[in-house]
Structures are given as structure tokens and as C-alpha cells.
Amino acid sequence: xxxVTQTPSHQVTQMGQxxxxxxxxxxxxxxxxxxxxxxxxxxxxxxxFYNNEISEKSEIFDDQFSVERPDxxxxxxxxxxTKLEDSAMYFCASNRWASGSPxxxxxxxxxxxxxL
Amino acid sequence: RKExxxxxxxxxxxxxxxxxxxxxxxxxxxxxxxxxxxxCRKEPKLLMSVYSSGNEDGRFTAQLNRASQYISLLIRxxxxxxxxxxxxxxxxxxxxxxxxxxxxxxxxxxx
Numbered sequence: 052x053x054x055v056t057q058t059p060s061h062q063v064t065q066m067g068q069x070x071x072x073x074x075x076x077x078x079x080x081x082x083x084x085x086x087x088x089x090x091x092x093x094x095x096x097x098x099x100f101y102n103n104e105i106s107e108k109s110e111i112f113d114d115q116f117s118v119e120r121p122d123x124x125x126x127x128x129x130x131x132x133t134k135l136e137d138s139a140m141y142f143c144a145s146n147r148w149a150s151g152s153p154x155x156x157x158x159x160x161x162x163x164x165x166x167l
Numbered sequence: 168r169k170e171x172x173x174x175x176x177x178x179x180x181x182x183x184x185x186x187x188x189x190x191x192x193x194x195x196x197x198x199x200x201x202x203x204x205x206x207c208r209k210e211p212k213l214l215m216s217v218y219s220s221g222n223e224d225g226r227f228t229a230q231l232n233r234a235s236q237y238i239s240l241l242i243r244x245x246x247x248x249x250x251x252x253x254x255x256x257x258x259x260x261x262x263x264x265x266x267x268x269x270x271x272x273x274x275x276x277x278x
Contacts, residue, residue: 082264094211094254094268107265142210146264155201156266158210 053077055159057143063165064133072128072162074143083126084144084156085118087111094142100126133166140164170194171257173269181277184245188272190238190255199258200231202240204251205271211254214240245276 056075064070076083085097098108100118117129126145130137140163144156172191180186192200200217215222217229217238228241238255255269 084266086268093270094205096266096268099264140208154199154264155213155216158212161210163208 055143055145055157057141057159057162059162060160061163061165063167066135066166067132070130070133070164072130072141072143072164074126074128074159075124076126076143076145077157078124080145080147080157082106082146083118083120085128086142086144086158087139088142088161089136089139097128130164133164135166138164138166170267171255171269173255173272175270175272177273177275179275179277180245182245182247184276185241185243186245186274187242188240188253188255188274190240190269192236192238192255192257192267194257194259194267195233195236197236197257197259199260200238201256201258202227202229202238203254203256203268205254206251211256211268214253242274245274247276247278250274250276 055077058073062070083100086094087097088094096109098112098118099106115131119127140161142161143159146154146156170193178186202214203211204214205211215224215229217231219231221230226243230239252271252273254271257267259265
């Protein structure tokens with residue numbers, strides 16, 4: 052069964068450093084998402100991406116964040132200058148999304164980001 | 168009112184028990200509803216979609232009440248392996264797809 056993959060599984064960085072989290076969505080999916088989950092809190096939507104552009108972003112997704120699909124398979128989340136409060140689990144998800152019908156999002160295993 | 172509201176629990180139930188979780192949502196224009204399961208420090212995994220007519224998958228039954236903006240999940244004959252956090256997920260599809268998660272309800276099945 053195809054699955055979403057993410058690398059690295061754990062990233063430790065110093066405050067102020069840039070990090071890039073990588074995701075390989077399921078190959079025939081068209082819509083891509085990033086979520087984060089701070090320990091003990093709920094899963095929070097960050098951004099959705101379709102047709103090489105952001106389709107929706109939350110208030111969390113400020114100028115420090117950016118996303119890119121640099122090639123046909125990878126989908127990346129960049130945090131330019133990490134803060135302590137960016138420490139969280141970051142999940143990538145993808146789906147095909149046929150408008151008007153429910154379409155499940157499939158989640159990757161996550162990258163645990165620790166900012167020191 | 169929170170967009171998606173769940174009782175965080177924990178619900179501690181003995182093996183074999185029946186347990187029900189509820190979820191309410193605030194956006195009446197929401198279109199699709201799901202229950203996901205999340206094990207500790209793992210990614211959410213789809214348990215089942217929720218339809219107005221109700222749907223069943225083995226020991227799991229999900230129900231949607233659009234008038235009350237209420238979703239439920241019933242687990243019969245609980246197994247130890249059912250111990251997890253159950254996430255209520257609400258989706259709005261307009262020109263974009265917005266997914267909102269509840270905080271999750273933690274279930275612990277006790278031998």
C-alpha cells in the first residue's frame with residue numbers, strides 16, 4: 052500500500068537556525084498539507100498546497116514558514132529562523148480530493164522537531 | 168465555541184466493554200467527517216469516514232447528526248489494542264479544503 056514518507060524522523064536544531072522538513076506524498080495525489088502537533092495538544096493545520104501554490108494557510112503559517120515542491124516527488128516545509136515554540140511533531144499529508152466528496156488525507160509518520 | 172470539540176478523557180474501560188465518544192462542530196457548512204486514531208507519538212490514521220446514514224465497520228459504528236452538529240463513535244467489545252486517542256476530524260471543502268481536528272479523546276482499555 053502506498054504511503055506518505057517523511058525525513059528526518061527527528062531533527063534537533065538551535066534556535067534561530069533554518070530547518071527543512073521533507074515529505075514524499077503518495078504518487079498520484081494532488082493535494083499536500085502540513086500540520087503540526089505540539090506535545091499534548093491537538094493537530095493543527097498549517098498549510099495546503101495544490102498546483103504548485105499555496106491554497107490555504109493558517110495564522111500559524113507566518114513569514115517564517117514556506118513550502119515548496121522542488122521536483123515531482125518531494126514536498127518541503129522550511130522554517131527560516133526557528134523558535135523554541137516551533138518544537139513539535141510536523142506531519143505531512145496528501146490526498147486526491149475530488150471536490151464535493153469526502154476524500155481521506157493520508158498522513159506521514161511525522162518529523163519531531165526539537166528547538167534548543 | 169471551539170470549531171471541533173471533544174471530551175479529552177481519559178476513558179478507562181475494561182476489556183469487552185462498549186464505549187461511546189462524542190464530538191460537536193461549530194461550522195454548519197462542514198461537509199465531511201472522519202474519525203482518526205492516533206497512537207502515542209504516531210501519526211493520525213483514518214479509522215472511518217462518517218455519513219449521515221451512519222456506518223459500521225466491524226466493532227466500530229459512526230454516526231452523524233447534521234441538525235445537532237454532532238458526531239459519535241461507538242466501539243463494541245473493546246480490545247486492549249483499541250487503546251489510543253480518537254480524533255474527530257471535520258472537513259470544509261470550498262475553493263480549498265480546510266481540515267480541523269478535535270483535541271482527541273483518549274481511550275485506555277484495561278485487562
